[in-house]
Amino acid sequence: MTEEQTRVRTYPPPEEFAARANVRDAGIYEEAARDPEAFWAGRARRLHWFREWDEVLRWDPPEVQWFVGGKINASYNCLDYQVEQGRGEKTAIIWEGDEPGDTRTLTYSELKAEVEKFANVLKSLGVRRGDPVSIYLPMIPELPIAMLACARIGAPHSVVFGAFSANSLRDRINDCEARVLVTADSGPRGGKRTPLKANSDEALEDAPSVENVVVVRRTGDDVSMVEGRDHWWHELMAGADPECPAEEMDSEDILYILYSSGSTGKPKGIVHTTGGYLTHVNTTTDWVFDLKEDDIYWCTADIGWVTGHSYIVYGPLSNGATVLMFEGTPAYPASDRWWDIIERHRVNILYTAPTAIRAFMKQGTADIEKHDLSSLRLLGSVGEPINPRAWEWYHEHVGGGRCPVVDTWWQTETGGIMITPLPGITTTKPGSATRPFPGIFAGIYDDAGNEIEGEGSGNLVIKRPWPGMLRTLYKDPQRYRETYWEKYGDVYFAGDGARRDEDGYFWITGRVDDVINVSGHRISTAEVESALVGHPSVAEAAVIGRHDEETGQAIVAYVILEGGHEGNDEMAQELRQQVRKVIGAHARPQEIIFTPDLPKTRSGKIMRRILRRLSEGQEDLGDTTTLADPSVVETLRAHAGGRS
Numbered sequence: 001m002t003e004e005q006t007r008v009r010t011y012p013p014p015e016e017f018a019a020r021a022n023v024r025d026a027g028i029y030e031e032a033a034r035d036p037e038a039f040w041a042g043r044a045r046r047l048h049w050f051r052e053w054d055e056v057l058r059w060d061p062p063e064v065q066w067f068v069g070g071k072i073n074a075s076y077n078c079l080d081y082q083v084e085q086g087r088g089e090k091t092a093i094i095w096e097g098d099e100p101g102d103t104r105t106l107t108y109s110e111l112k113a114e115v116e117k118f119a120n121v122l123k124s125l126g127v128r129r130g131d132p133v134s135i136y137l138p139m140i141p142e143l144p145i146a147m148l149a150c151a152r153i154g155a156p157h158s159v160v161f162g163a164f165s166a167n168s169l170r171d172r173i174n175d176c177e178a179r180v181l182v183t184a185d186s187g188p189r190g191g192k193r194t195p196l197k198a199n200s201d202e203a204l205e206d207a208p209s210v211e212n213v214v215v216v217r218r219t220g221d222d223v224s225m226v227e228g229r230d231h232w233w234h235e236l237m238a239g240a241d242p243e244c245p246a247e248e249m250d251s252e253d254i255l256y257i258l259y260s261s262g263s264t265g266k267p268k269g270i271v272h273t274t275g276g277y278l279t280h281v282n283t284t285t286d287w288v289f290d291l292k293e294d295d296i297y298w299c300t301a302d303i304g305w306v307t308g309h310s311y312i313v314y315g316p317l318s319n320g321a322t323v324l325m326f327e328g329t330p331a332y333p334a335s336d337r338w339w340d341i342i343e344r345h346r347v348n349i350l351y352t353a354p355t356a357i358r359a360f361m362k363q364g365t366a367d368i369e370k371h372d373l374s375s376l377r378l379l380g381s382v383g384e385p386i387n388p389r390a391w392e393w394y395h396e397h398v399g400g401g402r403c404p405v406v407d408t409w410w411q412t413e414t415g416g417i418m419i420t421p422l423p424g425i426t427t428t429k430p431g432s433a434t435r436p437f438p439g440i441f442a443g444i445y446d447d448a449g450n451e452i453e454g455e456g457s458g459n460l461v462i463k464r465p466w467p468g469m470l471r472t473l474y475k476d477p478q479r480y481r482e483t484y485w486e487k488y489g490d491v492y493f494a495g496d497g498a499r500r501d502e503d504g505y506f507w508i509t510g511r512v513d514d515v516i517n518v519s520g521h522r523i524s525t526a527e528v529e530s531a532l533v534g535h536p537s538v539a540e541a542a543v544i545g546r547h548d549e550e551t552g553q554a555i556v557a558y559v560i561l562e563g564g565h566e567g568n569d570e571m572a573q574e575l576r577q578q579v580r581k582v583i584g585a586h587a588r589p590q591e592i593i594f595t596p597d598l599p600k601t602r603s604g605k606i607m608r609r610i611l612r613r614l615s616e617g618q619e620d621l622g623d624t625t626t627l628a629d630p631s632v633v634e635t636l637r638a639h640a641g642g643r644s
């Protein structure tokens with residue numbers, strides 16, 4: 001079947017599922033559209049507030065405030081409030097380590113106790129309300145514990161994904177001027193170890209704000225501890241006071257900063273605040289994943305990305321869910337690891353990325369057939385467009401044809417899910433994220449700023465503020481305005497292309513800016529280029545994302561070397577290593593093409609569109625009349641043979 005033919009098929013919610021679904025009445029869309037503020041206020045009331053707000057929304061584009069005057073604490077909502085509702089003995093986290101059989105569970109009471117102690121540890125290290133704390137940890141329970149401890153005392157956390165290099169960690173620490181860093185000796189993943197403490201030491205050579213480092217002993221690997229600066233987590237915890245009441249935070253106090261790639265080299269410090277964000281992730285978790293009291297919920301993302309923040313930590317825990325947290329990779333120690341986890345822990349809800357689904361698809365169904373996946377009742381997808389064939393495969397082979405699939409579109413900036421099916425009422429079409437969540441107003445604009453009504457394609461926008469919206473870029477309000485609001489005034493520019501079909505369903509077509517999406521990881525072309533030109537042999541580099549069957553996009557780098565250097569395999573390896581060192585392993589180019597020239601406009605701007613088409617082997621390169629030197633195309637074609 002071709003992709004087009006697959007697209008025609010539609011999937012109404014299975015009857016049995018629909019009958020028990022958390023949302024059964026499609027009237028909710030209209031109700032939310034009629035009075036979005038009342039709708040969101042109603043949702044906010046599911047949370048615990050120390051004091052209710054005076055005003056639901058204050059919108060002075062692009063500045064937004066939700067639940068103005070309300071007092072709330074995210075950690076209290078994820079812990080104390082759950083215990084108060086009788087979930088003290090309920091399992092909050094089932095942790096599964098890199099090695100099979102290495103598991104640990106924490107009830108809500110146990111998690112609360114750990115968080116309170118660690119909050120006191122942070123206080124004893126001088127962390128006060130408003131002081132950012134950097135966290136660089138593997139996928140271990142100490143990661144959500146550290147986050148919730150920060151939230152408890154009102155210290156914004158800045159989690160840095162464990163695969164980031166020392167250099168990236170340093171930049172992120174310096175941008176928010178954290179005084180405390182929480183890390184581990186090393187992080188095991190797929191049988192390999194990332195030297196987190198050694199990376200931290202290197203980062204801290206040039207990160208003067210950090211006064212204290214807390215180190216979790218995860219593997220027992222030998223690490224050097226700096227006297228007076230570095231402390232073992234377990235030693236500080238052993239002496240910590242067990243009680244730490246949650247601070248009454250303002251609804252608009254910062255909950256966290258999370259760095260994400262933009263279209264320029266410097267990562268953006270995306271700022272999320274407390275009341276609106278929590279309302280958004282709490283409600284979307286409940287409705288999109290149709291969470292039930294006894295569900296075992298597994299989101300396979302790393303907490304170092306926004307998906308983990310919103311849908312491993314704050315969304316599920318504020319709903320009192322049992323969350324499975326996995327440290328490892330799908331292929332270790334064997335290619336059936338995920339299916340083994342689902343079977344052993346009786347997972348009911350699985351939320352993952354298309355890239356993983358496509359990788360499994362390539363392996364065939366033998367691994368799946370070895371396991372009993374009958375506990376699954378809902379499947380989710382996030383991070384990149386899911387092609388209809390992968391959707392179908394996921395539905396049929398993982399979900400046994402009985403589980404609704406929710407394809408959820410959102411971004412680090414949006415905080416929570418924005419366009420998605422509601423599994424009990426939405427008829428899905430493979431490849432479409434379907435409709436905006438109730439209370440979310442998505443639209444499509446053309447480049448000139450005209451709204452495209454009905455069917456059509458253009459740039460995806462959000463027309464009204466929503467509760468989980470980013471509030472600004474940390475210490476860079478100017479860039480916040482320029483990136484998201486300059487293009488269309490008081491309408492949010494998402495940076496994605498989209499098409500709306502005859503039923504009003506949205507089909508996301510991918511980024512319209514210089515951001516690449518590799519396996520659901522956002523990488524900026526400018527960042528990779530700047531890492532490459534940091535190598536002494538490189539004169540110039542242009543980086544593009546080429547369509548890739550498995551990872552969605554793959555990074556291809558066109559490199560001009562300084563005179564005298566040879567573009568061979570060894571050099572390509574060295575350059576990949578350079579990118580790994582400067583950014584992290586996930587940003588290494590799949591292919592490096594050495595070339596004597598690059599396609600540029602007369603004003604010297606690199607025409608990446610041409611490179612993209614060339615790398616995909618397309619004959620038609622589009623309009624090449626603006627090239628300063630049209631003969632460069634032939635040179636590049638000739639050099640495509642010299643790829644490494």
Ligand code: PRX
Pocket residue numbers: 260306307381382383384385386407408409410411412413433494495496508509510511517520521522
């Ligand atoms: O291009 C869109 C793609 O991922 C981008 C956001 O990346 P990030 O901030 O890292 O957050 C990822 C997890 C929310 C978007 O601009 N994207 C995300 N989900 C989808 C998607 N593209 C198509 N369909 C999706 N469901």
